[in-house]
Amino acid sequence: AQAPDPHDFLALDDELDATERDVRDTVRAYATTELLPHIADWYERAELPRSIAKELGALGLLGMQLDGYGCAGLSATAYGLACRELEAVDSGLRSFVSVQGCLAMCAIHRWGSEEQRREWLPRMAAGEVLGCFGLTEPESGSDPGSMRTSARRDGDDWVLNGTKAWINNGSLADVAVIWAHTEDGVRAFLVPTDTPGFTARQITRKLALRASNTAGLTLDEVRVPAAAALPGAHGLKTALSCLNEARFGIIWGVVGAARTCYASALDYAAGREQFGRSLASFQLSQRKLADMVVDITHAGMTALRLARLKESGRLVPTHLSLGKLANVRAATEVARTARSILGANGITLDYPVMRHMSNLEAVLTVEGTEEVHTLSIGRAVTGIQAFR
Numbered sequence: 001a002q003a004p005d006p007h008d009f010l011a012l013d014d015e016l017d018a019t020e021r022d023v024r025d026t027v028r029a030y031a032t033t034e035l036l037p038h039i040a041d042w043y044e045r046a047e048l049p050r051s052i053a054k055e056l057g058a059l060g061l062l063g064m065q066l067d068g069y070g071c072a073g074l075s076a077t078a079y080g081l082a083c084r085e086l087e088a089v090d091s092g093l094r095s096f097v098s099v100q101g102c103l104a105m106c107a108i109h110r111w112g113s114e115e116q117r118r119e120w121l122p123r124m125a126a127g128e129v130l131g132c133f134g135l136t137e138p139e140s141g142s143d144p145g146s147m148r149t150s151a152r153r154d155g156d157d158w159v160l161n162g163t164k165a166w167i168n169n170g171s172l173a174d175v176a177v178i179w180a181h182t183e184d185g186v187r188a189f190l191v192p193t194d195t196p197g198f199t200a201r202q203i204t205r206k207l208a209l210r211a212s213n214t215a216g217l218t219l220d221e222v223r224v225p226a227a228a229a230l231p232g233a234h235g236l237k238t239a240l241s242c243l244n245e246a247r248f249g250i251i252w253g254v255v256g257a258a259r260t261c262y263a264s265a266l267d268y269a270a271g272r273e274q275f276g277r278s279l280a281s282f283q284l285s286q287r288k289l290a291d292m293v294v295d296i297t298h299a300g301m302t303a304l305r306l307a308r309l310k311e312s313g314r315l316v317p318t319h320l321s322l323g324k325l326a327n328v329r330a331a332t333e334v335a336r337t338a339r340s341i342l343g344a345n346g347i348t349l350d351y352p353v354m355r356h357m358s359n360l361e362a363v364l365t366v367e368g369t370e371e372v373h374t375l376s377i378g379r380a381v382t383g384i385q386a387f388r
């Protein structure tokens, strides 16, 4: 028997089939050669070049878990691995892919008409057209039912009014999936971002997910035809079903972020000497490294198990709550511990750990906060709703 690999202690990747390994290796190679060399600069400048969309599209990573319409139709595990390898470089990259492929494309694929699917999905899969997903509002976060954006019928058209906040890819997008109250309950609309009355304003001064575009959207008497409504999107449940897809990506992605922080700390601990010995030789450092290995291994096992449940049709939303809560918490802990091993160097962009640590603070909040997922698990095990 072989000694454990410090970077895959329980040899979890042995569980992958040939296609999944291929996806892992392809995305890792692309992310390492094309994205990693630039990420610190993008992060510092708070930008993410739009040109990566076509590269990600050419690799089949946009909507890769969807079938047909130019999408790759790969397994949940393959999609998770792509998220892991992208987020190993930066959570902003995984976010970009999640918003395009899970939120915007998934909404169209799942709730759109055949015509809408044909119109939008192939170009979105290719990265030629970018989408965003507008649910959150300035006054409506964890409780999306309190949204104020409205859509009213006017002849054959719909007229939308309202404000959306914290919308990823918001000022890059060509089309926005906008959730709004109607006489008929919550519905979703495909709004081309050049429609008169639609404006997107990028949120600046973010201290997390800086290599990621986030915007506030304003809809002022935005008129779209009847055919812009997604016919299947009725009620908040249909919005939440898209969020569940994105949560799955986060559960895998943060394993990548944690892995990078740990690898950086392990390497640093081996090379840096104090008191005439390497940091790696101190018991306290070894404790930290061992804790990181335990956390990353648990998180990797959780991600893989959820993927297999999803592939066999047994995954339910509270499984994702457990995964998101456990894995983001673990990754956050790993990042903070890694930062401490790197000492002063750990706070710079010359090493990846502080960047990941800041990103993970935002990942803890997006797609359902730590508290919301805690209450979901609490409700599942007690049968008692404690949200309100």
Ligand code: FAD
Pocket: 099, 133, 134, 135, 136, 140, 141, 142, 143, 165, 166, 167, 168, 169, 209, 214, 362, 365, 366, 367, 368, 369, 370, 371, 372, 375, 386, 387, 388
């Ligand atoms: P709030 O809901 O105001 O919560 C604040 C705090 O109160 C949290 O700790 C929360 O857990 C706690 N809290 C709330 N309710 C309860 C309760 N019942 N019991 C206990 N504690 C509670 N949204 C989109 O629609 N599309 C996007 O593309 C998108 N991208 C995002 C990108 C970034 C970088 C960020 C930061 C956010 C993004 N969001 C997006 C919004 C995100 O989904 C919300 O931030 C999230 O739902 C939480 O809402 P909030 O920030 O308004 O916090």
